[in-house]
Amino acid sequence: MIDHGDNIVDLNAILHPGWIYDHPRHVVEDPTLSISEKRAILASWASDAASVASNPALRELPGSYKTVTIDEVLEALSALDHGPKGPPGGSPARIKSAARMDIAA
Secondary structure (H helix, E strand, O other), rough: OOOOOOEEHHHHHHHHHHHOOOOHHHHHHHHOOHHHHHHHHOOOOOOOHHHEOOEEEEOOOOOOOOEHHHHHHHHHHOOOOOOOOOOOOOOOOOOOOOHHHHHOO
16 A cells, blocks of 8 residues: 555545445555555545445545444544553552541551
């Protein structure tokens, strides 16, 4: 699809990913795409322009033969982020109240 050595880009992969990819995970798994290209494709798939009129939770790219849920598209986008899973700053810590500390002492 994309030969980075020759700097040749298959524009159909970027402009019409539904012709090439059946599912958002296939975009994530494509070794020929850069992270930025994957994000662009998945972001266009997640956009309102790709939503099915009768069911906005479903997305369908022009040229594709299959609909996917917005959750599947967002899951593929989050797979590109190799950061920690969970809340920022880690798990919340429980702090004992001062009154309970005095009783325990």
